Amino acid sequence: METLVNDRLLQDSNTRESNVSTPTPSTSTEFIDTVKSRQPRRSINVSGPVQPYHARLKNFWYPVAFSADLKDDTMVPIDCFEEPWVIFRGKDGKPGCVQNTCAHRACPLHLGSINEGRIQCPYHGWEYSTDGKCKKMPSTRLLNVKIRALPCFEQEGMIWIWPGDDPPAANLPSLLPPSGFQIHAEIVMELPVEHGLLLDNLLDLAHAPFTHTSTFAKGWSVPSLVKFLTPASGLQGYWDPYPIDMEFRPPCMVLSTIGISKPGKLEGQNTRECSTHLHQLHVCLPSSRQKTRLLYRMSLDFAPVLKHVPFIQYLWRHFAEKVLNEDLRLVLGQQERMLNGANVWNWPVSYDKLGVRYRLWRDAVEQGSKRLPFEKSA
């Protein structure tokens, strides 16, 4: 029965009382349901305006851009945790991330240009290196001026930053697809929703036959029961009855492997039974409390020839946007309700397991728990 599953989910040993409430059922059907279950129904509380991001959530490596989008003479402006930053390559080709605000008179630096590995402000030409030091001040005496710079690394086709105050962790996680896969598309989108809401959405598959009726779930039947099973770690598992493996990778990534026969068509009972697969990476960077920078990478373990089809990138982007737009109007609606006080996690059921676990993980980080829930044992 759903209510029992719900209670088991939320009574996990990692659940924190301060984040879990026992709401009074407000409608007659809810009341009957609760009476039937003879269990107190509990929910996570994610309601009201998004609170300022906790400093602890910043102490992770965050992927912010694909390497392919950062040429020697380009700049990638990003917002991260409500601050503007700009990424560019130094003379040695290594990426750097500095504040996107000139020290002189606060002009956005990304409106300028790159000059021999330095970012040049378009207003009076001050130039900064990737460590934030001002190296040139045309028409005046050079002063000792520095703007903020974040630890910044490049690995496996992605640029990463460490926005936190703690010293950066020594290792960057790998986000590459498993061996045998080839990357076919890397797409970046700026979306007007809080990153947690987008993660909740991406970690949920049960909505597909209702939401994605014009795209990949067209014609899907609605199963009598959808479950997410977690045989490996608490944040990784597979969907039943769909041939889809899924993982929430802290702090803001979702990895999924989908068994298919052709794009959009599911096949088989689990991913191992399928001969061809699609691998997806979604990175939901917290840009601000109402904005997410989404990095999407799509890989296939078949049809390598597709990579060479002219203009196929446009097709992948079109399809990715179409799928996302099916979600976006709903998530935007949720966000609007949430900001007005509604709880977006009011009534979790069995198929909400992974989303719930993400919220419990995030709460534990923000509260400074020594041991984070669902971590793989070292």
Ligand code: FES
């Ligand atoms: S505002 Fe940037 S150089 Fe003056």
Ligand SMILES: [Fe+2]
């Ligand atoms: Fe969706």
